[in-house]
Amino acid sequence: MRFDDFPQLTKSYGSVRLYVPGIPSSSSQIVVTRMPGNQFYAVTAKCTHKSVAVNAFKKGEGLRCSAHGSQFEANGKMVKGPARSSLKTYKTIYNGSDAVSVEFPHLGYSMAMELVEGGAGERLKLQVETLSGMDYSVQLRSEVRGGESELANFFLTPSGSLSRTSVAGNGNTMSLYLEPTQDAGFIVIVRE
Numbered sequence: 001m002r003f004d005d006f007p008q009l010t011k012s013y014g015s016v017r018l019y020v021p022g023i024p025s026s027s028s029q030i031v032v033t034r035m036p037g038n039q040f041y042a043v044t045a046k047c048t049h050k051s052v053a054v055n056a057f058k059k060g061e062g063l064r065c066s067a068h069g070s071q072f073e074a075n076g077k078m079v080k081g082p083a084r085s086s087l088k089t090y091k092t093i094y095n096g097s098d099a100v101s102v103e104f105p106h107l108g109y110s111m112a113m114e115l116v117e118g119g120a121g122e123r124l125k126l127q128v129e130t131l132s133g134m135d136y137s138v139q140l141r142s143e144v145r146g147g148e149s150e151l152a153n154f155f156l157t158p159s160g161s162l163s164r165t166s167v168a169g170n171g172n173t174m175s176l177y178l179e180p181t182q183d184a185g186f187i188v189i190v191r192e
Helices: none
Strands: 015-019 029-035 039-044 078-080 092-094 100-102 111-118 121-129 135-141 149-151 173-178 186-191
Touching: 029 100, 039 092, 121 186, 135 173
Parallel strands: none
Antiparallel strands: 015 029, 029 039, 092 100, 111 121, 121 173, 135 149, 135 186
């Protein structure tokens, strides 16, 4: 999360509630708060009382559920009920200057691959489990980690034209078709 996009996080006690597609929470919202000393906290926005989203952090009030008045500290610790437990927390990593990252465990995805016959020859079929609200692209790399990568054009049908460089996820398994290359390398699915 770059501070250019979230200016609330440039100062202590700044806080933002945002939607994150695919996180393991029924509300899919988190609250990220910056406290003094460049301490960042990320917690689920889902109140543990009745699952209503809590508001962004306010100094003197904390994270407050507007439905029934439960209050939580910036780190998610419950301080006032009727909620009976703290909010789920996520690890944050501050880069020391202009961005903070939030780690979401178990947010991975799987991909299956096979060679299929298309209208103009063989195609490499990639099947990817997608999340609604996320965009997907394909990159080709010469090395597993790092190295040069290039954005790959792909088809949405076995005989389609190479007209796509990204596609929006729909919450289902999606098939993408590439022209096979003679070069050895790695295929990377990028989710943004």
